[in-house]
Amino acid sequence: MKIFLYILLLFSCVFLKAQEKEFWLIDSQTNQKIMVKDSAAAVKYLDSLTQNYYYFTEIKNVIKEGNKTQILFDKGRNYNEAQVHLSEEMVQNFKYKPDFFTKNLDSLKKEISEKYRKQGFVFNRVKSQFKGMKDEIPLVDLTVVKSAERKIDKIVLQGYEKVPKRFMKNLENEYQGKSYQEATLAKLAQSLQNHPFLILQKAPQTLFTKDSTQVFLALQKKKSNSFDGVIGFGNDKTDKFTFNGSLNLNFRNMFNSFEMVNIFWQRNPDKGQTFDLQTDIPYLFKSNIGGNFKVNIFRQDSTYANVKFTPALYLHLRNNQKIGVRGTFETSSVIDSLYVQGRDYNKQGIGLWYDYTEPTEIELFQFKTRLRLEADYITTNYSKDNIAANQTQYFISGERNFQISGNNYLNIKAESALLSSKNDFSVNELLRFGGWNSFRGFNEKSLFADLYYFGTAEYRYLVGSQAFFDVFGQYGEFQNKSLSLKPKLYSFGLGFNFFLPIGLMSFQISNGNEVGNPIKFGDTKIHWGILSRF
Template identity: 60%
Template sequence: MKYLLYFFLFICNFSLHAQEKKFILIDIQNNQKKVVSDSLSAAKFLDSLSQNSYYLTEVTNVKKTKNTTEIFFDKKQNFNIAEVHLSDSLAKQLNLSENFTTKNLDSLKQNINQKYRDKGYSFNRVKTKFKGFKNKIPQVDLEISLSEKRTIDKFVLKDYDKVPKRFVRNLEQDFLHKTYDDKTLLKINSSLQNHPFVLLERPPQTLFKRDSTEIYLFLKKKVNSTFDGIIGFGNDKTDKFTLNGSLNLNLKNIFNGFETIGLFWQRNPDSGQTFNLGTDIPYLFNSKIGLNLNVNIYRQDSTFATVKAIPGFYYHISSNQKIGIRGTFETSAVLDSLYTAGKDYTKQGIGIWYQFTKPTETEIFQYQTRVITNIDYLRANYTDQKFNQIQYFLSAENNFHLSGNHYLNLNGESALINAKNELNTNELFRFGGWNSLRGFNENSLYADFYAYGGAEYRYLVNPQTFFDVFGQYAILNNPTLAGQVKLYSLGFGFKFFLPIGLMSLQISNGSQFGEAFNLKSTKISWGILSRF
């Protein structure tokens, strides 16, 4: 019984193989063969030849045996290789010869079509007229049929249209009546892709009317108000462990005017506190003129307090550039009669400033490029004398994409007070901390001149997370010190998005060149930036 079963299985297997059929397609031009399993596959293969410009493909013979079908075919001439003839005017427009041979007629027609699309002829047609064969090469005449030239005639806002009128006017000034082509659409898309107040939910859509072209922009109000809290751990000047931090609230576009209202508070380990209130209105009376007002209060424990108000106006050069004029009104008072490093004073003056910001395509980075600079001319009034002063400030930052997930952030900042009189401690620049020279306490460094630069390597794990390692170098000049002081800081950290916002952790340490590295001076900063 066992052997009978084996014999039965062998007969069935042999019978199944005997019933298998195959189709062999043979190209008579080069005798190449292609084997397929069924007639449908054979028909699809022959159809594909016509789609590849073998329009005259012909089946010349079919031979059938018991389980095999041989199909002989002749592809004939490939019409994608052709001798092209252009009219004199068309040849000049395309900067081509009137007669030439092309190896890819389809690609040539697509290129011609695209050239006229770039000129605004969105509905042009490239016509091919077959004239016969010459030396087995197809002869074709190419002609172009042009529709009416298209320009951008109107912008239509959809979904979110409660935007400042100046926003729409800026779009119209930049793009209205420009040639309608792919490049212009990309520029429109790029100008809105990383806008601080609106989101472009989909690429710009086009409605072609008989006599006009309208661009539809599907906008969404950006959730852009932020609350930023930072907690810092470190030691003060007496090596005592302290807890410090800052709170930063920014309300943006709550009145649909692209306005910003900011409130900032900070406490540093050396008992200094900063309070800042600012507002920015970008389009006054639907013009390109913006208003900026900032009030800053700084109090150093019980020794002195300084109040500074800076009102200003600015002009939008473009969506990324601003230039402005501002006034400065500053008052400082010494609170402790035993504090001899400071003096009471008032300052008034005027200045100009410039800002350039380029948005980033990587959301977790704040921006691609940012440059801020200003010059202020001030009149300083002390109890017994008056002096003129000039203050300079420059800050620059750029993110470079090295390759893959690797990025390099380069940044620097510098400031100078040019004065003939001897400056007091309460009127010097204060810097250091999370957003400047890391590894030092917030606002713990005083100087009439400072400059620092840093390099930060960033590894982007995904669009929502990156790790970084950084190094910074700084020089500063303090009137109470002999000569310039050179500092450095090193550290690492990471940032990533959570459901509640962007979390940051930074571990850093800084020291003066020539001094031993002190682990007790290590700073740990942790913060959350939430949007609402």
């Protein structure tokens, strides 16, 4: 019985297959054969040739043999040049002329389609309708089927989802509800590029449904804790060869709130030591308000010691922009009674600051652009002299990486600070600069001033994505009114940075002096550092 059923089923399949009709389209120019499922599909294919500029497609012959139909056609000449007439909507939206001649109709249609895409009409279709010939040039009407405008309805995180709720809310406020455009997605991706706590694993992906447009972000938690150690070699003021260096330990995002705890210690060749302890909490109480609290201790051998506390609150304007207000509470004590250049004092003040950072695509560079502005109003009391003085302090720093061509980059940096008052300053309250991350070629914090400014130009050559070599030059001036000094300074040097399994290693040789003075080999500074993330 089963064998009989199998035979019956086999004959049924063969019989039904024999009853199916076959439609073949044959191109007379190329002899290419195309099979379609029915006559409607054959008509649709022939009509589509018109949309591809074969306006004179002709059916040459139709041959029927049983269930098989062969349609022989000739496409004729392809006309991509045309005299175009645009719809009134296109003329008004994109400032085209209503009638004009184009040598590339296909390129024009893509251009118009892209303009509609940028307006959020992602699935638009530009249609061409052949209206006849004039002087052997096709006359074509262009219209558009826009479909519905698409907007970003939702941003969905994948992978690492434990980001601060306020950070996610900021992303939604900036991008959700915006017209869906490739430029918008590129901007979103760029805002997360080289983020201190996140890695965007791939470009944003989009899910289109009938009623919504969702953008998916594949995130990964970045290893953002870091250890940064620098060892320096150079001569002190007495031309004695000394070691110096710094340690910088950062604990970041351990509790998935983008928080940061920083511990910094530095020793300079002139026996000065700096200790910083800083805590930053970017989203207090799930708001856009952040808090930053810093304690700075500076001790100059056995001469004097400064302690400074600067609590600050700031507002996130965007993910890469902050504006804040801070307080300043500082005290200084002269330890050596024979040190007459310093004075005991207490300071209280209030200030404003602004910080902007533009991320970079190059992991070896910390950022593409960085801008920092600070202004403080301070009241100073010199306890032993029973004198009170008002002071203002300003600071500005800017840095930018420019791509010259290929792997060649130019880093430009400028920095300036001013401490202003009607009263004279003691040495222990002056601005201190110079060193590895400041005016290179000089010892760390060895230059004392009430006003300084300098600029740096650094050429960088990238070797793949793992290393770069640099050559730099610096020029600047500073003013020290108490000593009636206003020297002009320069420095120059070279170095290299490259990735090792333990982190980013930096090596730098520099030399600096006052303009007009000869270069001294003994003033050469050597710094070696390693930045390791964990």
